[in-house]
Amino acid sequence: MPALLRNLPYWRLSGYYFFYFAFIGAFSPYFGLYLQSLSFSAWDIGLLMSQMQLMRLFGPYVWGALADRAARRVPIVRLAAAASLLGFAAFFLASDFAALLVAMALMAFFWSAALPLVETITFDHLRDEAARYSRIRLWGSVGFVVAVMGTGALLDFLPLPVLLWVCLATLAGILACAMLVPEAPVHCAPGVATPVGEIVRQPRVAALLAACFAMSAAHGALYIFYSIHLAEHGYGKTLIGSLWSLGVLAEIAVFLGMSRLMRRFSLRAILLASFAAAVVRFLMIGWGVESLAIIFVAQLLHGLTFGAYHAAAIAAVNRWFPGRCQGRGQALYSSLSFGAGGLLGGLFSGWSWDALGSAITYGASAAFALVGLGLVWGWVREDDVGADAGSRVDEGA
Numbered sequence: 001m002p003a004l005l006r007n008l009p010y011w012r013l014s015g016y017y018f019f020y021f022a023f024i025g026a027f028s029p030y031f032g033l034y035l036q037s038l039s040f041s042a043w044d045i046g047l048l049m050s051q052m053q054l055m056r057l058f059g060p061y062v063w064g065a066l067a068d069r070a071a072r073r074v075p076i077v078r079l080a081a082a083a084s085l086l087g088f089a090a091f092f093l094a095s096d097f098a099a100l101l102v103a104m105a106l107m108a109f110f111w112s113a114a115l116p117l118v119e120t121i122t123f124d125h126l127r128d129e130a131a132r133y134s135r136i137r138l139w140g141s142v143g144f145v146v147a148v149m150g151t152g153a154l155l156d157f158l159p160l161p162v163l164l165w166v167c168l169a170t171l172a173g174i175l176a177c178a179m180l181v182p183e184a185p186v187h188c189a190p191g192v193a194t195p196v197g198e199i200v201r202q203p204r205v206a207a208l209l210a211a212c213f214a215m216s217a218a219h220g221a222l223y224i225f226y227s228i229h230l231a232e233h234g235y236g237k238t239l240i241g242s243l244w245s246l247g248v249l250a251e252i253a254v255f256l257g258m259s260r261l262m263r264r265f266s267l268r269a270i271l272l273a274s275f276a277a278a279v280v281r282f283l284m285i286g287w288g289v290e291s292l293a294i295i296f297v298a299q300l301l302h303g304l305t306f307g308a309y310h311a312a313a314i315a316a317v318n319r320w321f322p323g324r325c326q327g328r329g330q331a332l333y334s335s336l337s338f339g340a341g342g343l344l345g346g347l348f349s350g351w352s353w354d355a356l357g358s359a360i361t362y363g364a365s366a367a368f369a370l371v372g373l374g375l376v377w378g379w380v381r382e383d384d385v386g387a388d389a390g391s392r393v394d395e396g397a
Contacts, residue, residue: 010136012180013122017140019173020115025147026166029227029244030237034160035100036228044097046350048104049224053216053342055108057335063113064331073117074183081178083110085171091164112339114178116330123318124184134255141252145245152241196321196328205320207379211275212313212337213344214372218278218365219305220345221353222285229358233289243295247302254307267312271376274309277301278369286362305369313337316380 035045063080067073087107094100122136151166199205230240254261261270281301288294313333321329345368352361 009182013136014139016177018143019170021140022143022147023170025144026151028223030163032228034163037160042353043350046346050343050346051104052108053339053346056112057339059109059112060116060331060334064328067117073121077114077117078178080110080113081175085175116334119330121184141248144248148241148244152237156237196325203379207375209336211372211375213341214368216337216341217345218368221349221361221365224346243299247299250300250303251307254303258311268380270308270312274304275369275373277304279366281305282362282365286359
């Protein structure tokens with residue numbers, strides 16, 4: 001085994017991913033239900049939850065640029081963990097809309113800073129063994145499943161405010177792991193000095209980032225209103241948690257198979273399949289919610305619409321933004337997709353949920369995915385993201 005891998009801080013990195021995505025597993029499916037219990041409207045819930053995406057619009061790039069210039073990421077990761085924990089603690093004191101909005105924005109600004117930096121730290125620890133990334137990232141999916149299932153079961157017997165304590169505990173876990181994650185030397189490819197602006201202006205890069213924007217916009221209604229959608233149609237919290245977990249289990253299966261999948265298919269083909277699956281998935285959620293079988297199949301498609309899509313997208317970003325550009329490349333991907341795209345999807349669904357209804361809202365999600373499909377089809381070519389990209393980073397985020 002190479003000395004690099006013998007010295008790999010596997011469990012410290014894995015622990016960070018576990019708690020980071022455990023927070024998402026507790027927060028994303030159920031916090032909308034908590035806000036609904038406070039009698040907020042769909043628009044208010046959409047606006048509050050969209051602060052997560054708003055802060056991811058610019059926060060990661062600000063922190064990523066600072067980290068690239070300083071060549072030190074871990075102090076920022078630790079600061080972000082501590083500040084997001086303090087920001088979330090304000091939810092215990094806030095109940096009116098304005099106070100919750102400020103608390104959400106504060107927490108999200110710091111929380112959004114960390115993951116792109118941890119991704120680059122992980123890749124720099126792995127260097128030429130980036131295919132092992134999935135074995136670390138897998139623990140994030142495990143954390144999500146544990147949190148979403150455990151929280152759903154807990155909330156079937158305890159009042160919704162207990163959710164605040166669950167989220168606080170996962171944020172404390174993030175902080176504990178952040179204090180243990182070691183810095184890694186920045187890996188700079190020799191002779192690479194292309195400015196980030198020039199990279200972004202390449203048609204393939206611009207098209208992929210725009211497609212990622214559309215994919216995140218498509219998922220806006222899912223992340224904010226999926227649990228509410230199911231609850232309004234008679235699904236219990238344990239079943240809701242199980243359906244969220246089913247999607248993540250499909251994601252885990254994709255992560256485990258991405259190495260073989262990327263050796264067999266180009267990244268372009270995987271992206272096209274993922275966007276096509278998203279179109280079908282959101283139509284099924286919007287129009288087939290009365291059928292558990294349809295919702296079951298729709299959740300299995302999460303393996304494509306998030307797992308395979310995200311793996312292929314992050315592989316292309318890692319290839320196209322080399323050396324010291326990687327931190328800003330990952331931050332741009334996070335900001336434009338999960339930030340800007342998620343913000344648009346969240347705000348649109350917050351308005352359309354009451355104005356147009358749930359079926360039309362998820363129909364619009366399918367339309368966003370269709371736009372992304374067209375962008376990849378038209379501007380991302382086979383030779384832009386061939387098999388060699390997959391061999392470098394075959395396991396995605």
